[in-house]
Amino acid sequence: MLTVNAYGATSATDPLVPLTIERRDVGPRDVMIAIRYSGICHSDIHTVREEWGKITFPQVVGHEIVGEVIETGAEVTKHAVGDRVGVGCMVNSCRECDECLAGDEHMCANGNVGTYNSTDVDGTTTQGGYATHVVVDQDFVLAVPEAIPYDRAAPLLCAGITTYSPLARWGAGPGRKVAVVGLGGLGHMAVKIAVAMGAEVTTISRTDAKKADALSFGAARHVATNEDGALRALTRTFDLIINTISAPYDVNAYLRTLRPHGALVNVGLPPEPLALRVGSLIGGGKSFAGSNIGSIRETQAMLEFCAEHGIAPETELITADQINEAYDRTVAGDVRYRFVIDAATLA
Numbered sequence: 001m002l003t004v005n006a007y008g009a010t011s012a013t014d015p016l017v018p019l020t021i022e023r024r025d026v027g028p029r030d031v032m033i034a035i036r037y038s039g040i041c042h043s044d045i046h047t048v049r050e051e052w053g054k055i056t057f058p059q060v061v062g063h064e065i066v067g068e069v070i071e072t073g074a075e076v077t078k079h080a081v082g083d084r085v086g087v088g089c090m091v092n093s094c095r096e097c098d099e100c101l102a103g104d105e106h107m108c109a110n111g112n113v114g115t116y117n118s119t120d121v122d123g124t125t126t127q128g129g130y131a132t133h134v135v136v137d138q139d140f141v142l143a144v145p146e147a148i149p150y151d152r153a154a155p156l157l158c159a160g161i162t163t164y165s166p167l168a169r170w171g172a173g174p175g176r177k178v179a180v181v182g183l184g185g186l187g188h189m190a191v192k193i194a195v196a197m198g199a200e201v202t203t204i205s206r207t208d209a210k211k212a213d214a215l216s217f218g219a220a221r222h223v224a225t226n227e228d229g230a231l232r233a234l235t236r237t238f239d240l241i242i243n244t245i246s247a248p249y250d251v252n253a254y255l256r257t258l259r260p261h262g263a264l265v266n267v268g269l270p271p272e273p274l275a276l277r278v279g280s281l282i283g284g285g286k287s288f289a290g291s292n293i294g295s296i297r298e299t300q301a302m303l304e305f306c307a308e309h310g311i312a313p314e315t316e317l318i319t320a321d322q323i324n325e326a327y328d329r330t331v332a333g334d335v336r337y338r339f340v341i342d343a344a345t346l347a
């Protein structure tokens with residue numbers, strides 16, 4: 001076992017604090033990663049504040065991890081010491097169910113092992129990326145292309161794959177009108193990726209504050225919902241909406257902006273239920289859907305896609321002692337567009 005420095009929560013209400021956690025010995029199929037950068041996802045905040053339910057404390061969250069391989073087990077073939085690698089939202093799965101065998105381990109019938117607050121195969125609770133090191137099975141470790149700047153790569157491991165996957169599945173591309181709702185960590189990646197796929201992108205945000213940024217990411221136009229009638233004016237406009245809002249929202253008002261046969265895909269995961277009027281779907285034969293991260297294979301494809309298209313997240317690098325402030329700023333929508341922890345400040 002290796003004792004490592006980390007930053008974690010001891011309760012749902014107290015600020016995160018420096019603490020130490022144990023990492024398992026490197027097994028035959030494991031790699032040990034010296035973490036360099038760790039992104040802050042809104043899911044980390046929902047989790048430690050117990051907005052999604054009870055969790056195990058102390059809890060170190062973080063599932064947007066990049067770093068260097070510093071040790072490999074005897075049977076490891078996929079990664080070598082010195083490689084630049086990443087870890088996203090899961091670190092193992094059953095490998096036996098239909099989904100795992102089909103390469104959809106993020107939909108594992110027996111529940112994949114999450115990077116944090118999950119029961120690992122050895123019965124311990126997993127602890128995430130706000131730490132100096134992590135030990136992960138080689139199959140759940142991604143190769144991070146050199147073309148992606150090191151200090152900006154981490155958010156791709158959750159925000160990148162979570163938006164790439166539904167954009168690919170629902171066919172964002174030339175001739176398709178895509179709306180991205182909510183311009184935070186996920187939203188800004190959805191814009192960049194959809195634009196690179198060739199879609200015409202509209203950003204929908206509460207205000208005009210992020211308009212110039214949205215246009216610089218390649219959006220064709222920006223709509224602020226605090227203007228009267230803004231959503232009404234978009235009636236029957238979009239083929240696909242990627243909704244990243246982390247709070248309850250008026251789903252019927254957004255469904256109206258879809259063209260017939262269009263789809264509203266939720267990746268945002270508000271703790272409270274939404275009020276869906278079925279009539280909002282029926283007239284235009286519309287779909288209301290959800291999407292959860294992506295498989296390991298698709299995450300690797302997303303990293304290659306971003307490298308090829310010169311896409312990287314917009315990040316603000318912080319020290320470990322700025323994590324609590326970063327949480328408050330994220331909840332307040334005051335993030336441009338992802339906080340990334342410099343793991344050197346945990347040492």
Ligand code: NAP
Binds near residue numbers: 158182204206268337
């Ligand atoms: P984030 O950076 O905080 O962005 C969320 C955005 O939603 C904000 O920037 C804001 O956009 C908008 N928003 C927030 N509160 C709102 C409100 N009350 N009304 C309207 N809009 C509001 O969060 P994130 O890290 O991108 O995550 C977004 C959501 O996705 C979270 O719920 C997270 O847990 C979830 N998530 C899901 C998956 C998955 O696999 N499905 C993966 C990762 C994260 P504007 O300021 O532009 O209005």
Ligand code: ZN
Binds near residue numbers: 041042043158
């Ligand atoms: Zn996440």
Ligand code: ZN
Binds near residue numbers: 093096100105107109
């Ligand atoms: Zn499985």
